[in-house]
Amino acid sequence: MSVSDALTVEELRSLLLSWQLSLRADRKSPQTVKSYAEGVTQYLAYAEAGSRDPLARDTLRGFVTSILDSGREASTARARQLAVRRFTAWLDDEDELGGQPDPFVSVKAPKLDTKVIEPLTDEQLKALLKACQSPPGADRSIKLRHQRDEAILRLMLETGMRAGEVVALEVNDVDLAAGMATVRRGKGGKGRVVPFGPNTGQAIDRYLRTRRGHLLAATSADLWLGDRGKRFSYDALHKTLGIRAEAAGIVGFHPHRMRHTAAHRWLAAGGSEGGLMAVAGWTRPDMLMRYTKAQAASRAAEEAKRLGLGEL
Known part of the structure; x- marks a missing residue:
């Protein structure tokens, strides 16, 4: 029996609630649970509308493509795909795939464009x-x-x-x-x-x-x-x-611009990178760079003026 024979879209919908309970038990935030549930719900609706196999890689690829073709951000497509991949990983862990392996275990995430988000003035x-x-x-x-x-x-x-x-x-x-x-x-x-x-x-x-x-x-x-x-x-x-x-x-x-703005203002005022990471809750330096890169050049110019290294 194939995976598609074992689990229909409707059966997957019925398992979605159980997955949400599992996410809450794992103490995932309400926002994460909501985002994941929306991603899987949209995916199942896409599969059902086209009578597609919900556990086929071509279906997941088509779903991601449809999101990008609609003009949505690559980050949205990535988040929706991640939700589906987390869902099927849970199905595998719970032995709900009828002995079949997780069909999306090695599927690559869409490549994200490097966006520069300007802080508020x-x-x-x-x-x-x-x-x-x-x-x-x-x-x-x-x-x-x-x-x-x-x-x-x-x-x-x-x-x-x-x-x-x-x-x-x-x-x-x-x-x-x-x-x-x-x-x-x-x-x-x-x-x-x-x-x-x-x-x-x-x-x-x-x-x-x-x-x-x-x-x-x-x-x-x-x-x-x-x-x-x-x-x-x-x-x-x-x-x-x-x-x-x-x-x-x-x-x-978008409220998230406040986080970018706070990070820029901290560094522009002379605050340390280590202090900013502690206050903002970042554990990796690459996250710091991601949030502060938009105004890195202007901060460097102001710092150069203060240093006055050309004054010999």
């Missing part, structure tokens, strides 16, 4: 923060929303924290007196302590004082709360910061 950052100013006489819910967004932006800008790390913060993770925020579980399950300055601390304090009047204030440990008694999710952060960026006139904004 000081003028853009000021415009972002200005867009968070609450209008005079605003009610508590509107005031909370503006103060929350300003606090989030300042925290991301100063520390370079990932969006998922920011969303996961709880009230007790922030020590305003010490100017420290504790990331309980960063990428790869690693935690760290992140310092922040007086301006960020003041913004968080203002938000926390307004937060006391929220419907969930007494029952939720989450630092950030949403509107009208709702929790504040990862998707909500993307949406609300996108609204602030639009109001600030920033085109092509």
Whole structure:
């Protein structure tokens, strides 16, 4: 019996829930679980639409090609393919492939273009923060929303924290007196302590004082709360910061640009690479280079001026 005879698209869909449970048991982040599930769901829909064998390499290649042909980024195609490959690896580990080997075990990932992501300028950052100013006489819910967004932006800008790390913060993770925020579980399950300055601390304090009047204030440990008694999710952060960026006139904004911007500003101010890696939660120097390469030449020029090595 072939693998395609053993597992249909519908059977694979039924196993998707079990895989998600396994990912949660492995303590994968909610964002990772969601991304993987979306990738596999889209792949199975592609296979079903064309009556294709979902466990054939040609089907996976066609799926990746369809993503690239639609104009999506190569990184998106790579992420979707990775989700499918992780899924079939799990099927193999759980002996759900009927004794057949994992069909995608040696499939290569799409090659990524080297993209240069420009950090936000000081003028853009000021415009972002200005867009968070609450209008005079605003009610508590509107005031909370503006103060929350300003606090989030300042925290991301100063520390370079990932969006998922920011969303996961709880009230007790922030020590305003010490100017420290504790990331309980960063990428790869690693935690760290992140310092922040007086301006960020003041913004968080203002938000926390307004937060006391929220419907969930007494029952939720989450630092950030949403509107009208709702929790504040990862998707909500993307949406609300996108609204602030639009109001600030920033085109092509994505919350991840805050991480690139924070890294550039740290080095431009004379901060050490080792310090930046510790604060940002990077363990490999190549990640540092990836995030800071856009303005490497301009930082080098400023450093050369300060050194004045031509003054003999």
